[in-house]
Amino acid sequence: xxxxxKFLLMLADDILIIVFLIVFLCYFExxxxxxxxxxxxxxxxxxxxxxxxxxxxxxxxxxxERMIGMxxxxxxxxxxxxxxxxxxEIWNAESINGEIKKxxxxxxEEVDGLKLLVEKLGDN
Numbered sequence: 547x548x549x550x551x552k553f554l555l556m557l558a559d560d561i562l563i564i565v566f567l568i569v570f571l572c573y574f575e576x577x578x579x580x581x582x583x584x585x586x587x588x589x590x591x592x593x594x595x596x597x598x599x600x601x602x603x604x605x606x607x608x609x610x611e612r613m614i615g616m617x618x619x620x621x622x623x624x625x626x627x628x629x630x631x632x633x634x635e636i637w638n639a640e641s642i643n644g645e646i647k648k649x650x651x652x653x654x655e656e657v658d659g660l661k662l663l664v665e666k667l668g669d670n
Contacts (some may be wrong), residue, residue, distance in 0.1 A: 556599045560592045610657045617667055623648045632665060639664045 567588060597658035617649045618632030624641040630652055631637075632669075639662045642655055 548572065553600065557592065560588070560595055564588050566593070594641055613654050613657050613662065616654045618652055618654070618664075620648050620650050620652055624664070625629060632662075637662050641665070 564585075564607065567584055570576075571584070579647050613632075615653050619631045620628060620635075620639075621631050622628045624630075624639060624646040625640040626644065628639060628641075628646075630639040631634050632654070638660060639652070640658075640663050640664050646652060646664070646666050652664040653667050655665050656663035
């Protein structure tokens with residue numbers, strides 16, 4: 547499901563309450579300050595809900611999901627096992643497509659425990 551659709555579904559109750567309040571305020575005679583107060587309270591609830599749920603729709607920035615697609619460099623020849631450096635960290639790696647020489651650029655294709663499965667950058 548697309549993030550925008552998920553977000554609208556999470557805010558569906560707030561949207562329904564706002565529509566109900568607008569109909570209520572138009573149908574019944576209510577003091578202006580009461581109407582303004584109700585609209586402000588609902589707006590605050592909608593904004594608060596947005597700041598709670600919106601980060602859950604973003605792509606993860608840590609963990610295994612984040613490693614896939616990152617690029618780095620080999621610090622030793624991968625035949626097919628060796629070590630790579632990604633963002634200053636050294637990882638155990640396995641080459642998917644055979645040997646990769648020391649100093650070549652790589653991209654992470656998969657993560658298997660603490661071992662990265664990598665390809666030479668440009669081979670995909």
